[in-house]
Amino acid sequence: MGKYIFIRHGESNINVLGVLSGDSDVSGLTEKGMAQARRTAEQLSGIKIDGIISSPLKRAFETAKIIGEVLNIDVKTDERLIEVNLGRAKEKKINEFTNPLYPNSHITGSIRNLIGMEDWDDMISRVKSAMDSFNGKYIFVSHSDPIRAIASYYLGWTEDDSFGIDIKNASMTVIDSDKNKVLCLGAINLDPEIKKLFY
Numbered sequence: 001m002g003k004y005i006f007i008r009h010g011e012s013n014i015n016v017l018g019v020l021s022g023d024s025d026v027s028g029l030t031e032k033g034m035a036q037a038r039r040t041a042e043q044l045s046g047i048k049i050d051g052i053i054s055s056p057l058k059r060a061f062e063t064a065k066i067i068g069e070v071l072n073i074d075v076k077t078d079e080r081l082i083e084v085n086l087g088r089a090k091e092k093k094i095n096e097f098t099n100p101l102y103p104n105s106h107i108t109g110s111i112r113n114l115i116g117m118e119d120w121d122d123m124i125s126r127v128k129s130a131m132d133s134f135n136g137k138y139i140f141v142s143h144s145d146p147i148r149a150i151a152s153y154y155l156g157w158t159e160d161d162s163f164g165i166d167i168k169n170a171s172m173t174v175i176d177s178d179k180n181k182v183l184c185l186g187a188i189n190l191d192p193e194i195k196k197l198f199y
């Protein structure tokens, strides 16, 4: 356990198509996604951490490599940080599965089982397992759903409670698991008071 800076990868080619990625690995970063990753790396310059752990998917690993180059830290990958398994929704248009009253939103729990999507609690368990394996101060580069899920867990929220959370590309969500606290959620500018915890 310790302090974790969860970073969603930068914008990917599939993100811009309005297509659900899931654990698909067909998509790397756009030029904008690379610029987002570089901007986030600059926010983090000067921190002292124990490592960078990344989802093995190309869009996340490319983001982690950009951050690692700026911070001069090698990147390790861990499958437990991979994006949610979307079942039959993988690589399909987002709005085929979201509530038609709320286009471009999240697939909600009731549909999860119907399409064979990974269970919300299972997703939380695997991210927590990764945190248990890396004790200290880490950057975890991951994806929209796992970050929203682990933040909701530490906020004491359900999946429905978190429906309004939109984890932006290359944004930072900082969790202090020793204190069971979410210090920031989807931030693109890191609060200096939070950054001090990583010196």
Ligand SMILES: O=C(O)[C@H](O)COP(=O)(O)O
Binding pocket: 008, 009, 012, 015, 019, 020, 021, 022, 023, 083, 084, 086, 142, 143, 144, 145
């Ligand atoms: O498309 C998806 O699976 C999610 O909505 C976003 O996934 P990503 O964070 O890997 O882009």
